[in-house]
Amino acid sequence: MARYEPVIGLEVHVQLLTATKIFCGCANHFGSDPNTNICPVCIGLPGALPVLNAKAVEFAVKASLAINCQVRERSIFARKNYFYPDLPKGYQISQFDRPIAEHGWLDVPTADGSTKTGAPGDRSSSPGWKRIGITRLHMEEDAGKSIHDGFSDSATRSYLDLNRCGTPLAEIVSEPDLRSADEAFEYLTRLRENLLYAGVSDCNMEEGSLRCDANVSVRPKGQKEFGTRAEVKNVNSFKFVRAAIEYEIERQIEVIESGGKVIQETRLWNANEGRTYSMRSKEQAHDYRYFPEPDLPPLIVSPQFISETREKLPEMPEARRKRMVAEYEIGEKDAHTLAVSREFADRFEAAAKTARNPRRVANLLLSEIGGRLKALDLEPEESPISMAGIVEAADLLDQDKISSKQLKQLFDICFEKREDFGPVYEREKPEQITDSSAIEMMVDEVIAANPKQVEQYRAGKTTLAGFFVGQVMKASRGQANPALLNELVTKKLAG
Numbered sequence: 001m002a003r004y005e006p007v008i009g010l011e012v013h014v015q016l017l018t019a020t021k022i023f024c025g026c027a028n029h030f031g032s033d034p035n036t037n038i039c040p041v042c043i044g045l046p047g048a049l050p051v052l053n054a055k056a057v058e059f060a061v062k063a064s065l066a067i068n069c070q071v072r073e074r075s076i077f078a079r080k081n082y083f084y085p086d087l088p089k090g091y092q093i094s095q096f097d098r099p100i101a102e103h104g105w106l107d108v109p110t111a112d113g114s115t116k117t118g119a120p121g122d123r124s125s126s127p128g129w130k131r132i133g134i135t136r137l138h139m140e141e142d143a144g145k146s147i148h149d150g151f152s153d154s155a156t157r158s159y160l161d162l163n164r165c166g167t168p169l170a171e172i173v174s175e176p177d178l179r180s181a182d183e184a185f186e187y188l189t190r191l192r193e194n195l196l197y198a199g200v201s202d203c204n205m206e207e208g209s210l211r212c213d214a215n216v217s218v219r220p221k222g223q224k225e226f227g228t229r230a231e232v233k234n235v236n237s238f239k240f241v242r243a244a245i246e247y248e249i250e251r252q253i254e255v256i257e258s259g260g261k262v263i264q265e266t267r268l269w270n271a272n273e274g275r276t277y278s279m280r281s282k283e284q285a286h287d288y289r290y291f292p293e294p295d296l297p298p299l300i301v302s303p304q305f306i307s308e309t310r311e312k313l314p315e316m317p318e319a320r321r322k323r324m325v326a327e328y329e330i331g332e333k334d335a336h337t338l339a340v341s342r343e344f345a346d347r348f349e350a351a352a353k354t355a356r357n358p359r360r361v362a363n364l365l366l367s368e369i370g371g372r373l374k375a376l377d378l379e380p381e382e383s384p385i386s387m388a389g390i391v392e393a394a395d396l397l398d399q400d401k402i403s404s405k406q407l408k409q410l411f412d413i414c415f416e417k418r419e420d421f422g423p424v425y426e427r428e429k430p431e432q433i434t435d436s437s438a439i440e441m442m443v444d445e446v447i448a449a450n451p452k453q454v455e456q457y458r459a460g461k462t463t464l465a466g467f468f469v470g471q472v473m474k475a476s477r478g479q480a481n482p483a484l485l486n487e488l489v490t491k492k493l494a495g
Helices: 054-066 181-198 238-257 303-312 317-328 332-338 342-352 358-375 387-398 404-417 421-428 436-449 451-458 462-475 482-494
Strands: 004-015 078-081 091-094 101-109 129-141 145-148 158-161 168-174 210-220 230-235 265-270 275-281
Touching (some): 091 129, 101 181, 181 210, 230 275, 238 265, 238 275, 317 332, 317 342, 342 358, 387 404, 404 421
Antiparallel strands (some): 004 210, 129 168, 145 158, 265 275
């Protein structure tokens, strides 16, 4: 592996979240009974004419802007001709030499800390970040779905569900800038985040809303020319994309090292066996006989429409993380977690603006709440403690009205009883002792009751300070202010 460099490019198909299909009025809905959301247009009956869905165009422009692409004012739809059983028209309406958008990019972190420098101020100029180019985003319609009924002694039955025919897709093609399976995983993660923030797709891989093909080749380090690539088709999770790329890199290196030649082919990923296998050879590019779609005029997207669509975009994840770090004084790791979901980040920010200490809200949300949710295998929206409850808890901590130990106990009750923090706090009402004279009296009593430990402490065994703190905490039923208690214990023992 040390002698070779992988070269990886990804092609991602994203289903746009429109109510209807791209060229007809049929419902764009997953899970309907087979062949119920179809009409003469989407199954290509003679004489049926396509009409472009304006919402699909808006979403394609939004997606393009969310990944920093330049949107063309004039793009062309084309017919991509090929035969497949679930493509009843015998061609797919797509875009070829004039796609709706080109020349985009996404910045991704690199595991080895290397940097591919961008313009001054770009995230990609920072150590550990790299800019991945995006060649194009083009619009197209999806094909149907073939369902195979397994093998029998006599025959294999296949069924066609054409509901997916005509579903609006955005195909996003990266430059071959990726150099590891981990970089590919990070690119896909950030691509999905941006598309979800933009609201153009649900990116649900289980339902086929996001599908990925990986083009993988290897070359000796230092060589400029690319090696022969293999295309791994339709991998249905980011985890499997990473595993498939890792396997394919190792497979191609083994072929070369054993004196063989990597052949250009299409391969499929077998998750159960953890390997790719050959689907069909691909000696050269298919001749799809592209020509302009005669039933659709050129798509004109005005500068005004592009500008208005850009204004509708929310703040993108990476920009939001940088602002959150500066505004709320939280770490980059916490900002990354908080901004993974736009809805989750919105809830946090709305809460943080009402809190005395936004950083404490973030800490409670990610550690105390996040830890309990993970242990119970719950989603964030299933938490019994609301954002308002977290803010109340954070403010009580910030005012030294409760200790962190008391807070943990209250949160445990909240999750056990499935109640919000406010009612539980009012009922339990633990109060922290902040009166220094009261704590000092308890410290004096504990010291007087443990002369042997005092002697050991003063002889140099200073770790016994924890023993005295624990005894006072026990006497105060956990209500003594920890900072004040530690200070008084140290002072008294030194005296």
